[in-house]
Amino acid sequence: GAVVSQHPSRVICKSGTSVKIECRSLDFQATTMFWYRQFPKQSLMLMATSNEGSKATYEQGVEKDKFLINHASLTLSTLTVTSAHPEDSSFYICSATPGQVMDYGYTFGSGTRLTVV
Amino acid sequence: AQKITQTQPGMFVQEKEAVTLDCTYDTSDQSYGLFWYKQPSSGEMIFLIYQGSYDEQNATEGRYSLNFQKARKSANLVISASQLGDSAMYFCAMMNTGFQKLVFGTGTRLLVSP
Numbered sequence: 214g215a216v217v218s219q220h221p222s223r224v225i226c227k228s229g230t231s232v233k234i235e236c237r238s239l240d241f242q243a244t245t246m247f248w249y250r251q252f253p254k255q256s257l258m259l260m261a262t263s264n265e266g267s268k269a270t271y272e273q274g275v276e277k278d279k280f281l282i283n284h285a286s287l288t289l290s291t292l293t294v295t296s297a298h299p300e301d302s303s304f305y306i307c308s309a310t311p312g313q314v315m316d317y318g319y320t321f322g323s324g325t326r327l328t329v330v
Numbered sequence: 331a332q333k334i335t336q337t338q339p340g341m342f343v344q345e346k347e348a349v350t351l352d353c354t355y356d357t358s359d360q361s362y363g364l365f366w367y368k369q370p371s372s373g374e375m376i377f378l379i380y381q382g383s384y385d386e387q388n389a390t391e392g393r394y395s396l397n398f399q400k401a402r403k404s405a406n407l408v409i410s411a412s413q414l415g416d417s418a419m420y421f422c423a424m425m426n427t428g429f430q431k432l433v434f435g436t437g438t439r440l441l442v443s444p
Contacts, residue, residue, distance in 0.1 A: 247431060256421065256434045257375075304373060308432075318365055318377030319432060326373070 215241050215311035219322025226297055226329055234292045234325045236307035242287035243309035247319070248280075251304040263290040263307075297329045332357045334422050334435035341440050343412045350397070351407040351438045353422030359383075362426050364405040366396065369419040369437070378420075381405055412442045 216239040226232050236246055244265045249257040261282050262270040269282035279301075281293040294301050306324040333356040343349040355364065366378040381389045381396045389396045397406040409416055422435040 245430065256436045257432075259431055259433070262431060306373070306375065308375070310430075318367075318380055320377065321367075321375035324373040324375075 215309075215320045217307065217309055217320045217322040219307055219325055221325060222323060223326045224328070226327070228298050228329055229296055231293055231295045232297055232327060234294075234305055234307075234327075236290045236292070236309075236322050238288045238309050238311070238320075241309075241311035243290075243311070244287060246284060246290040246307055246309045248282060248290075248292050249306045249308065251306060251324075253304075257306065260292075260305075265290075294327065297327070299329045302327055302329045332359075332362075332424050332426060332433045334424050334433055336422055336435035336438050338438045339436075341438055343409075343440065343442055345414060345442055345444050346411055348408060348410045349412055349440065351409070351420050351422075351440065353405045353407065353435060355403050355405060355422075355424050357403075357424065357426065359426045362424055364396070364398070365423040365425070365432065366394070366405075366407045367421045367423060367434075368416075369421060371418070375421075379407070409440075414442050414444065416440060417442045 218237045220235045246263040248260045251257045260275045263282045263284040265284045271277045284290040308319040308321040310319050335354045362383045364381045368376040379389050379391045379394045381398045388398050393410045395408045419437045421437045423432040425432050
């Protein structure tokens, strides 16, 4: 089945530093990937839609200069949290679909738990 | 705007019994899709079942079935013969066909007891 690999699974960084999170589709090509953020005991909130070869589309209220998204190939999208602060601590998760959504749903990565200290 | 509502923050069920998790939605679009995902404590999101707005029959996948009532705008998940491994958060989500992105409900935490 379709697999999306997300790395790292956990990261702790110092305030002011940047962190890069990778999302890879292992056995399919994904022209579009999605990045979500989830606070503890809350739902997933879509941050941005990552499009291969073009600029990402950010949801309202998401700072594009804070959360840099690069979708350089059909199998890799990266999310960089720049100048991270404690309020950026959260669970970040990506998703993609290998084909028809109604057949496969969206496949999610295993998520990245970011802690900024 | 799309909206998904899950009114049950938590549900309890005994092993081997059936349980229904509620989901209502709001959209002005005619074409849309409804999803259910399971999120164990590890954090991964597991796709369970999909229902298209034009599907006349309720979707089923093994022990999961979706009770789709279009006029009421509800898409409840029914889990039959609950197992201990079913304990997790369950999210209902909707996608408008033209946009691809998912909008999630607030989730229901299901606990299955022996």
